[in-house]
Amino acid sequence: MSIRLQNIGKHFDAGRQRTQALEPVNLDIHDGELIGLLGPSGSGKTTLLRIIAGLESADPDSGARILFGDRDVTQVHVRDRRIGFVFQHYALFRHMTVFDNVAFGLTVLPRKQRPTTGEIRARVHRLLEMVQLEPLANRYPAQLSGGQQQRVSLARALALRPDVLLLDEPFGALDAKVRQDLRRWLRHLHDELGFTSIFVTHDQEEALELSDRVAVMSNGRIEQIDTPDAVYKAPANRFVFEFLGDVNHLEGEVRDGVLTCGEARLSASLPDGPEELLLRPHEVRLAPAPTPEARLPVTVTAISPVGAEVRVELAADWLGEPWLATVRHADYERLDLTRGQRLFVIPRRWHRFNAETTQRRQAMTA
Amino acid sequence: MQRIGDAPAVRRTLVAAALLLAALFLLLPLVAIFAQAFAQGVGVFWSNVSDHYTLRAIGLTLFITALTIPVCLVFGVALAWLVTRFSFPGRRVLQTLIDIPFAVSPVVAGLVYLLLYGRNGWLGGWLDGHDIQLMFAWPGILMVTIFVTCPFVARELIPLMQAQGSREEEAAVTLGAPGWTIFRRVTLPNIRWALLYGVILTNARAVGEFGAVSVVSGAIRGQTNTLPLHLEQLYQDYNTVGAFASAALLALIALLTLAAKATLEWRAARQEAHP
Amino acid sequence: MSIRALPFAIGRAPKRVLPGFGLSLGVSLLFVSLVLLLPMTGLFGQLAGLSLAEYWAIISDGRVVASYTVTIGAAAVAALVNAAFGLLLAWVLVRYEFPGKRLLDALMDLPFALPTAVAGITLATLYSSNGWMGRLLEPLGLQVAYTWVGIALAMAFTSIPFVVRTVQPVLEDLPVEVDEAALTLGASDGSAFRRVILPHLWPALVTGTGLAFVRSLGEFGAIIFIAGNMPYETEITALMIFVRLQEYDYAGASAIASVVLFVSLALLLAINIWQGRFIKRLHGGRG
Numbered sequence: 001m002s003i004r005l006q007n008i009g010k011h012f013d014a015g016r017q018r019t020q021a022l023e024p025v026n027l028d029i030h031d032g033e034l035i036g037l038l039g040p041s042g043s044g045k046t047t048l049l050r051i052i053a054g055l056e057s058a059d060p061d062s063g064a065r066i067l068f069g070d071r072d073v074t075q076v077h078v079r080d081r082r083i084g085f086v087f088q089h090y091a092l093f094r095h096m097t098v099f100d101n102v103a104f105g106l107t108v109l110p111r112k113q114r115p116t117t118g119e120i121r122a123r124v125h126r127l128l129e130m131v132q133l134e135p136l137a138n139r140y141p142a143q144l145s146g147g148q149q150q151r152v153s154l155a156r157a158l159a160l161r162p163d164v165l166l167l168d169e170p171f172g173a174l175d176a177k178v179r180q181d182l183r184r185w186l187r188h189l190h191d192e193l194g195f196t197s198i199f200v201t202h203d204q205e206e207a208l209e210l211s212d213r214v215a216v217m218s219n220g221r222i223e224q225i226d227t228p229d230a231v232y233k234a235p236a237n238r239f240v241f242e243f244l245g246d247v248n249h250l251e252g253e254v255r256d257g258v259l260t261c262g263e264a265r266l267s268a269s270l271p272d273g274p275e276e277l278l279l280r281p282h283e284v285r286l287a288p289a290p291t292p293e294a295r296l297p298v299t300v301t302a303i304s305p306v307g308a309e310v311r312v313e314l315a316a317d318w319l320g321e322p323w324l325a326t327v328r329h330a331d332y333e334r335l336d337l338t339r340g341q342r343l344f345v346i347p348r349r350w351h352r353f354n355a356e357t358t359q360r361r362q363a364m365t366a
Numbered sequence: 367m368q369r370i371g372d373a374p375a376v377r378r379t380l381v382a383a384a385l386l387l388a389a390l391f392l393l394l395p396l397v398a399i400f401a402q403a404f405a406q407g408v409g410v411f412w413s414n415v416s417d418h419y420t421l422r423a424i425g426l427t428l429f430i431t432a433l434t435i436p437v438c439l440v441f442g443v444a445l446a447w448l449v450t451r452f453s454f455p456g457r458r459v460l461q462t463l464i465d466i467p468f469a470v471s472p473v474v475a476g477l478v479y480l481l482l483y484g485r486n487g488w489l490g491g492w493l494d495g496h497d498i499q500l501m502f503a504w505p506g507i508l509m510v511t512i513f514v515t516c517p518f519v520a521r522e523l524i525p526l527m528q529a530q531g532s533r534e535e536e537a538a539v540t541l542g543a544p545g546w547t548i549f550r551r552v553t554l555p556n557i558r559w560a561l562l563y564g565v566i567l568t569n570a571r572a573v574g575e576f577g578a579v580s581v582v583s584g585a586i587r588g589q590t591n592t593l594p595l596h597l598e599q600l601y602q603d604y605n606t607v608g609a610f611a612s613a614a615l616l617a618l619i620a621l622l623t624l625a626a627k628a629t630l631e632w633r634a635a636r637q638e639a640h641p
Numbered sequence: 642m643s644i645r646a647l648p649f650a651i652g653r654a655p656k657r658v659l660p661g662f663g664l665s666l667g668v669s670l671l672f673v674s675l676v677l678l679l680p681m682t683g684l685f686g687q688l689a690g691l692s693l694a695e696y697w698a699i700i701s702d703g704r705v706v707a708s709y710t711v712t713i714g715a716a717a718v719a720a721l722v723n724a725a726f727g728l729l730l731a732w733v734l735v736r737y738e739f740p741g742k743r744l745l746d747a748l749m750d751l752p753f754a755l756p757t758a759v760a761g762i763t764l765a766t767l768y769s770s771n772g773w774m775g776r777l778l779e780p781l782g783l784q785v786a787y788t789w790v791g792i793a794l795a796m797a798f799t800s801i802p803f804v805v806r807t808v809q810p811v812l813e814d815l816p817v818e819v820d821e822a823a824l825t826l827g828a829s830d831g832s833a834f835r836r837v838i839l840p841h842l843w844p845a846l847v848t849g850t851g852l853a854f855v856r857s858l859g860e861f862g863a864i865i866f867i868a869g870n871m872p873y874e875t876e877i878t879a880l881m882i883f884v885r886l887q888e889y890d891y892a893g894a895s896a897i898a899s900v901v902l903f904v905s906l907a908l909l910l911a912i913n914i915w916q917g918r919f920i921k922r923l924h925g926g927r928g
Contacts (some may be wrong), residue, residue, distance in 0.1 A: 008864035055368050055821055078368050078824045091818035097838040106824035108836065160827060367654055369736065369820045370833045378739055384733040385745065387726060390774075391798065395763045396755075398773065402766060438712065441676075444668035449657050454666075468852075469905040471859025474898045477886065482683030484889060513676055527901070534660050545660030547681075574756025576862035579887060582672040587758050594862070601762045601866065610766075613759040620754035627684070627754075628747045638874040 001163035001176040001196050003029040003052065004067040009059045010047050010220075013133050019049045024062050029198065031069075034190050036207035037200045040243065043069045045200045046168055048217070053085050054078030054200065068163055081164075084157030084195075085280035088169040090149040092141040098152050099137040102127055103162040107150035127155040130189070131136040148176040154186075157195070165190075167199035171206065183210055202229040202246050208232060216240045241278060248284060250277040250296075250350070262318030266347070267293040277350040286312065286335060296345040298323065303337055305329070312337060314345070374550035391575075396617065406607050412449070414611035422588045423596035423612070426504065430592065431572040434511050438568045442519025447549075450527040451535065461524070464517045464621055474512060476581025481509050502584030507592065510578040515571045519564035526560045563630050570623040644733055686769055687895040699896040707873040707898075708881045714787050715877075716857035716908070719796035724850040726797075727804025728842070734805070735812040749805050752798055758861030764795050767865035787869030792877060795863040798851035807849030844919040851912040855905050 009024035022040045022044040030037050036137065050056040051066070055078055058064035065075045066080045073081050090099050095107060126136040131151040140151055147310040150170060157165060169223040169341070170186070171179040187210055190197055201207050207214045208228040215225040216239075222235035235241035252261030259266045268277070290296070301322060302313040314323040323345070335343070372376065404411050414420065430555065445464065447455050467475065483490040484502045493500060500506045534556070538548045554561075576594040583590045597612035688696070698706070733739075734746055752785035754758065757912040768775045778785055785791045819841065823833040839846075868875045876884075878901055897904040 044709040053825060055825070079827045079829065082827075083825060085821070087818045087822060089816075089818065091816070093822070093837055093840075094845075104823075104828070104836070108826065108828040108832045109825075156822075156826065164785070319825075368824055369817065370823065370838060371732075371736060373830065375914055376830060379740045380729065380733055381737055384730050384742070385739075388730065388745055388748060391726075391801070392751050394773070395760065395798070396751065396897050399759065402763075430766045431879060445672075446904055447661060448665035448669050451665075452657055452662050460669065463677055466677055466906070469855055469859070469909040471861065471879050471882075471898075471901050471905065473765050473882050474859065475900050475904050477882060478680040479683045480683075480886070481687050481895060482680045486890075488686055513680070515670070532659060539658055540816075541661075546702050547867075548660065555725045557866040570754045571907050573781075574754060574759065576758040581883065582892065586764050590811065597762065598758055606766065613762060616756045616759045620756070620759075621753065623754040624747045624750055625677060626744065627750060630644065641843065 001069045001091060002031045003027075003065075003164060003196060003198070004065075005029075005052070006067075007058075007062045008048065008051055008064050008066065010044070010051060010056065011064045014134050020305060022051075022058075023201075025222055026063075026235050027070075027215065027222065027225070031196060033196055034187070034210065034212045035057075035198045035199060036211035036214045038202070038204060038207035038214050038218060038243075043217040043220075045202075045215075047220075049166055049168055049198060049200045052164075053083050054081045055224050056087075062088060065150070073162040082160065082162050084160065084162035084165040084188040086150070086153050086165070086167040086170050088156050088172050090141070090146075090151055090153040092153055092156070093153045094141050097138050097140055098128070098133060098144070099124055101141070101152055101157055102126045102155045104156065119336070127159055130158075131155045145178075146174050147182060150174065150182065150220075154189075158195075163195065165195050165197040167197065169200055170199070178270045179206070186210065200311065209242075216243060217244070235351075238278070241351060241353065243286060246281050248279045248281065248325075249321065250279065251275070251320070261317075262358045264316070264318045265295045268350075270352075275352070276282075277347075277352055279323075279347055279350050281311070281324045283328040283348045283350065284314075284323065285348055286325060286327060287335075288335070288343060288347050290347055294346050296343070296347075298343055298345055300337055300339055300343065305332065312338070314343075328365060334364075373500075395619075399610060399613050399617045402610035404605060405610075410607060411611050411614070413614065417608070419588050419591070420593075420612060421607075423591045423593045424615070426507075427573055427593040430504065430508050430511050430567060433508055434515055435514055435565055435568055438516050438519050439561075439565065442523055442564060443518055445520045446523035446527050446557075447553075450524060451532050462522055463634055466540045467514050467517050472510075472575065472577030473581055475513050475590060476510050476578035479506065479513070479578075480582050483509070501582050503590060506582040507579050508525060508589065510582050511572050511575055515568045516579050518567040518571065521559065522560045522564035522567070525555055530556055559630050559634055563627060565625050566623050566630075570620060573619055592599045602605065648896040661869065661894040669740060683686050684895055684899060687858050687891055688899055691892055691896060695892075696896050699893050700900050704872050704876070705878070705881055705897060708876045708878045709791065711789055711875060712878045714860060715793040716796055718793045718799065719848050719857050722793070722797050723801050723804045724852045727801055727849060727853075728808060728846060729807050730801075731808040731812055735809060749802055752800070753802050757860065758866075761795065761799055761866035762884060764791070764798060768794070768867065786867050787871070787875060789875060790866050791867040791869070792875060795867050796857035796860055799863045800856045803853040804846070804849035804854060807845045807852070811842055811845040845915055846911055846917050850906065855908050855912075858908075859901065859905060 003026060005027040007024040007026065008022065009020075010022040011018055011020045011189065025048060034095060037048060039045045049058060051058050054073070054076065058066075058074075064074060065072060068081070070352060075279075093104065096104065103120050106120045109115075118195070123138070125134060128137055132153060133148060133151055133155070136144065136148065144152065147349075154170075170183055174182065182204060199210070208231070213225055214228050214231050214233060216223045218239050224240045226233055226234075231240065231302065232244055235244065241247065244316045250261060250266070252259045252264070252266075252275060253273070254260075254268060255271050255272050259268045259270070259275055259277070266276070266277075296338070298314040298319070300312055300318045301315045304311040309326040310329060312325045312327055316326060327335075371380070374617055395557035431491070434491060445460070449461055458509055480501055483493065483506065485494050485501075487490060492500065500509065533551050535548050538552045543551070575592075579592055580598070583592065583595055585591055585594075585595050587599065591599070593612055597609045597616070600612065601608075626636050678741050678781060691699075703788075730745075730749065734742065749899065765786060768778070768791060770776070770779050770786070776787060780919075783790070815838070819837060820833070823837045859879060859881070861877075864877055865880055868877060868880070870876050870880060878897060882894045882897050882901070885891075885897065
């Protein structure tokens, strides 16, 4: 089922203060798509999700409309929207067994639509099988681990075969390993059952790994919506770029095609004036000597050789904040990096966003 | 935000029902007390209040209350400190024991004291031999009042002190503070409002205790009559306005108690919001 | 036996980080012994003087049995009425905003703050045939004063805060997601309340109602004025004890008091145990 959002805005009044939680948002989600709403806390992503669910209502004055397929659900109460909702802290009913939790939605259907007890039982057991929790049907939520509880919560949300599945930070309360497993498992389930899903997360990795498309949000706005690859490679603006990963800043003055910052120099064909360039850690190459284009002397302050790449922290007088570089293990050994070593940075590429936050990218080879 | 029962019709019906019931059931009696007390004008009310026996009853009530509060305070603080700061065998039992006065009928409470300290009791007989009379005199009233009011301070303090934990006190110990200083400088500031609330509740109950006191007082007018007993006598003598004059005084104390409680809760809520 | 074997032995004091163990233990034990436990010996002493047959004769006397029936019946009605009324009040106070809410909240404690004798004479006056309420109700054929209805009313008045104040905090702590989860699963207000909210409140509601019931069983001051105190009809058990005392029948008073005491303590214990079990289930024990 496709979802169409038109002019969905939301503000909260607290005393005399008016906070705009969501500036009017338009969004089209295709049938069967898995969309990630990504943003820092306070960016309005959860508010947007809750409005889609019907748990909050959008500001009425802005002509807000929510369409599920052809059905206008703007004024439809949450209980009649036919959505499945998964809460961050699972929100399982503590006094009910796993079975009763999953069966709840079916047992509160109006008598005419309610399946027979036998059918309910069969359906709940199928769902529990699907989330691999059948042996635990008679347990209470308090007897389950966080990951198991979230799977019960998902089975409960799917019991009514909703058109739309909404997940609010579904893995936020779980530890890293369980998150990883559940993520894969959710993707698998989504592809198998073919529902339309929207999930909220503040974790870039999670959003990029799981979604068909990612909507990056900040300050109540959707900054960019695109495939994970496009969002990462072609960020619409500086916020998106900075939010999606570690960033190194280089601020300086450009004159005659050379950017100067203290003792650091970098050739850059840019107009004269103050400039700020941004570099990802993997776009920073380390070398024992400068090149004619770049002379950026740094000192190694910390080395963390854990993981696929070596993370190297760099400092220099001309740097406000330390830089981070990721180096392949082979390079790490070749350069024989040690703390306190003096090296030169050779940028592989850099990025630049002007004040109007319109996109403008530059690349250079080194 | 959507919650269960948010529909305006449901909300209005339930609020209206609650307000109506509360008005009939709780507010109306309160209004009636003052209406009855002033039924024959302020002058009659005043002469009833300033009646010799009423004044004596007020005096005795205040005297008993003034003695009860410090005793309950010391016990409440000691018990709360004991059960929230230490673990030892019998802790749960002790915590359960202090609930006894809540569960026991006040008449039964009065009776057990009468049986022990009365002339026929094993202790009372011995005291009688030494010419000490506790029952049907103010010491008896004091004893049963302490019995029925002793849980209040402890009951207010224990949940609070349990929630606060003993980290701050332990920190004070590591800084070398002596015991009494720890209590005064670290614990007391954290529990002062709960302590005050406990005292207010103790006060309200001590002033108004009826069942237990009526068993042990003997109700000698002008001597062992507390204010609640005095109003009972007036009421039985068909002096309704006189009875309600005393009732109005007691109701006033109750209202002050409610106001104090509301203020303390408001303070606590504000402190939580802006620590 | 060495001093170390004693559970409260001073020899173990160094293990305790905080000071004041000995002092607070001493004060607490002294107080509990002198104020709470010692007086009970008087009751048992008195009872020891009775043979089993005499004891049984006293507590199974017709008038006394009638007083049990009146007391328990009225207390049960009062507790059930309070369960419904208290639940409504707690719900309204927690879930809705309306003018006068803070006043209503403060008013909830009135029955605890108001001396029982004051409540007693006020209710008796209000519901007597020429009182404000009595004048309204009697033409409708509802006689409250001097009947068991009046007793139940007085009991309900003095014990309503138990239900409100035990349910209220539990309702406040109920996370909003519980409501939302039920709503997203399509539950109507009615079924969501019955299937989801009520089970959460159930322990508190039963505890509060139980405490209200125990309190009502022992209530004296608020009831005697409105009850009429007709033997076999509107005489409560607490009054029976009082009557026996006025007849200087200490043995009789003690026997009846022991029944009241035993029932109250047993109920209190039962409430505690039941509550403990329920809580255990919600926090991970096997149901």
